[in-house]
Amino acid sequence: MKALVCRKNTDDLADLRFENIDLPPPGPNEVRVRIRAASVNFPDLLMAQGKYQHRPDLPFIVGGEFAGEVIATGRDAARFRPGDRVIGGGFSGAFAEERQLLETALRPIPGAADFATAASFTTGYLTAYVALVRRGRLQPAEWLLVHGASGGMGLAAVDLGRVLGATVIATASTEEKRNFLKAYGADHVLPSAGFRDGVKELTGGRGADVIYDPVGGDVFDESVRAIGFDGRLLVVGFTSGRIPTVPANMPLIKGFSVVGVRAGEYGRKFPEKGRENIAAIDRLLADGKLRPHIGARLPLDGAIEAMRLLADRKAIGKVVIEP
Numbered sequence: 320m321k322a323l324v325c326r327k328n329t330d331d332l333a334d335l336r337f338e339n340i341d342l343p344p345p346g347p348n349e350v351r352v353r354i355r356a357a358s359v360n361f362p363d364l365l366m367a368q369g370k371y372q373h374r375p376d377l378p379f380i381v382g383g384e385f386a387g388e389v390i391a392t393g394r395d396a397a398r399f400r401p402g403d404r405v406i407g408g409g410f411s412g413a414f415a416e417e418r419q420l421l422e423t424a425l426r427p428i429p430g431a432a433d434f435a436t437a438a439s440f441t442t443g444y445l446t447a448y449v450a451l452v453r454r455g456r457l458q459p460a461e462w463l464l465v466h467g468a469s470g471g472m473g474l475a476a477v478d479l480g481r482v483l484g485a486t487v488i489a490t491a492s493t494e495e496k497r498n499f500l501k502a503y504g505a506d507h508v509l510p511s512a513g514f515r516d517g518v519k520e521l522t523g524g525r526g527a528d529v530i531y532d533p534v535g536g537d538v539f540d541e542s543v544r545a546i547g548f549d550g551r552l553l554v555v556g557f558t559s560g561r562i563p564t565v566p567a568n569m570p571l572i573k574g575f576s577v578v579g580v581r582a583g584e585y586g587r588k589f590p591e592k593g594r595e596n597i598a599a600i601d602r603l604l605a606d607g608k609l610r611p612h613i614g615a616r617l618p619l620d621g622a623i624e625a626m627r628l629l630a631d632r633k634a635i636g637k638v639v640i641e642p
Contacts, residue, residue, distance in 0.1 A: 321642075322415030323622045326378040328369030332630075335367060335381065335623055342419050345393030350422045352405060357385040357413040358439035359625045359638040360471065361558060366410065367626070375411045381622070382413030382640070386428060386437035396422045404428040406437050414622045416642045426597070430605030439637035440611040442582075443475030444600045446555060447531070449582040451479055452599075453592070455529045455551045459484030464518060464527035464545065466511060467534045467558060469496035470629075471637040474612055476531045477505050482608050485529070488521060490514050490538075492632070499635055503612065511538060518545040526550060536561035543569050550575040612636030 320340055327334040345351050363382055365371035389403045399405060405425040412418050428437040451457040463480040467473040468489035480487045481504060489505035491497045497508045509517040511534070518527055526547030532539055536559030539552075543565055546552055552575060557563075565577060586593025603609045614636035617625045621640065628634045 320416040321619060322380045322412075323382065323619070324378050325367050325375075325381050328367065328377070330368050332364075332367055332623055332626060337620070340380075340415075342417060345391050345396065345419055347394045348396050348421055348423070349393040349419055350389055350396055350399055350405075350425060351391040351417060351419045352385070352387040352407060352425070353390045353417055354385045354387040354413065354415060354642050355434035356387070356438035357382050357640045357642070358442070358471070359622075359629055359634075359640065360384060360442050361556065361629060362410075363414075364626055364630055373410055379411040380413070380415050381411065381626075382415070383410050384408045384438055384442050385413040385418060386434045387418070390417070392422070398422045399425065404434070404437070406441060408441060414619065414640060416619065426601070429601040430607075432604055435613055435616065435639045435641065436604075436611050439471070439613060439639050440475070440604060440609065441597075441600070443471045443637070444479060444604075444609060444611070445596060446472055446580065446582040447475040447479040448596050448600050449585050450531055450553045450555060450580040451476065451483060451485075451529065453585065453596070454578045454580050455531070455553050457483055457485055457529050461485050461528035462488065462518075462522050462525070462547070464488045464490070464514075464530045464542070465505075466490050466530070466532045466538050466542070468500055468505065468508075469635045470533070470558075470632075471634070472533045472555065473531070474503070474636050477503065478610050479603075480531075482603065488514075488518060488527065496635060503610075512541075515541050515545040522547065529553065531555060533557075534559050535563050537563075539563040539565075543573075546573065546575045548574040552577050553580050554578065555580045613639050615639070616641055618642070
């Protein structure tokens with residue numbers, strides 16, 4: 320089978336190569352899946368560059384999130400049968416024609432979702448759920464400010480915030496992205512720079528109750544001045560490249576909290592809650608309450624191009640690879 324392999328970490332992704340790999344027969348409790356769709360997430364870029372907190376041993380197959388159909392099962396594998404539609408994830412192995420892994424790493428595709436939707440919603444919506452529900456304690460009618468809102472992570476927070484009954488303010492860097500967010504259903508849309516005054520005006524001077532920030536850098540700095548008393552500033556990531564800091568007197572004077580969000584680690588630390596989180600987003604998708612947006616679809620041969628769409632900030636919604 321063909322797969323995109325990283326043998327050397329480089330910033331420009333220039334050393335990624337497609338290789339033909341022979342998979343062994345499925346072992347005990349293992350399942351082989353024909354990958355029908357895989358989504359591109361920012362950690363995929365960082366792992367290929369050697370910059371993520373988790374660094375897979377070299378060489379590794381790039382990509383973490385996928386959906387497909389079971390084509391073979393090993394001894395003692397009883398949860399799935401050939402033909403079953405499944406979702407899988409992890410740190411690597413998804414940008415390929417097939418994937419082999421323990422059956423416990425798979426779950427059924429919710430409802431009638433297609434492969435592309437199934438492959439592209441877990442990371443974004445799980446992060447949004449842990450951020451907004453578990454860590455941010457978002458309440459109906461609160462003001463939610465979402466940065467990087469046109470990307471896969473931000474758009475999931477916009478969508479889930481709507482489902483939770485918040486009033487959503489979305490920020491984006493270009494007019495094209497802001498127009499998309501208006502059409503998508505954000506209550507208010509602002510530029511990603513100089514948003515403080517707009518947030519204050521919209522909220523009657525109070526500021527946002529919850530801020531979802533996967534960007535960091537200057538956006539975080541300005542968010543400190545756009546948050547309301549008792550607000551929760553959710554640190555989701557640093558796609559801007561700069562990890563910001565905040566003087567301790569600011570949370571003291573303004574009475575807000577800076578809250579870290581690591582959805583995967585949350586599930587590892589609290590397994591029962593982790594299972595509840597996955598069940599919650601699966602149920603919302605199956606019930607048609609979530610609206611994942613796929614902005615680009617590319618074949619497996621276009622996987623490097625797909626990764627560069629994220630690196631160049633050109634993606635709106637999710638980018639999906641369809642082998």
